[in-house]
Amino acid sequence: MKKNWPLWEVFIRSKNGLSHKHVGSLHAADAEMAIENARDVYTRRSEGISIWVVESGNITASSPNQTDALFDPANDKVYRHPTFYDLPDEVKHI
Template sequence: MTSSDWPLWEVFVRSRRGLSHTHAGSLHAPDAQMALRNARDLYTRRNEGVSIWVVPSVAVTASSPDERDPFFESAADKPYRHPTFYEIPEGVQHL
């Protein structure tokens, strides 16, 4: 098995109508059409999907691990941002 110089693709699979596409994994392929076919073989062989997206991995802009604190930590100590912070008055229905 030689290593491949084909580009990397991210695969998103929608498992059922109405749900959103979920990241399933990544694979190598020479172009988008082959990536779609490889994704079908790798990720939907057991009835996992009704729709597939493939995206070149280089097109993904990711947050950096170094920025984790400014990005995410400030949310941790503000419980009032969660709906569970508030008590539900008696008598409120359909909530």
């Protein structure tokens, strides 16, 4: 038997309309306990209205060794950003 409870990643949505954001991790025996622990550890100061938890082992992450292959090619393709348009002043949030 393992000595420690499994690790869980915690995602909190701070208000309606926003997406859940990763806030940290914690240990818990199962999903239900993970939600309760997350409530106690991460939402004590009214940080959120919704919690997701995912067992850390279920997350597939990109490998730090492959950053070159994965992300560098985007660096010299500035034309993928819509920065060449003249925007009217009235248009906000772009």
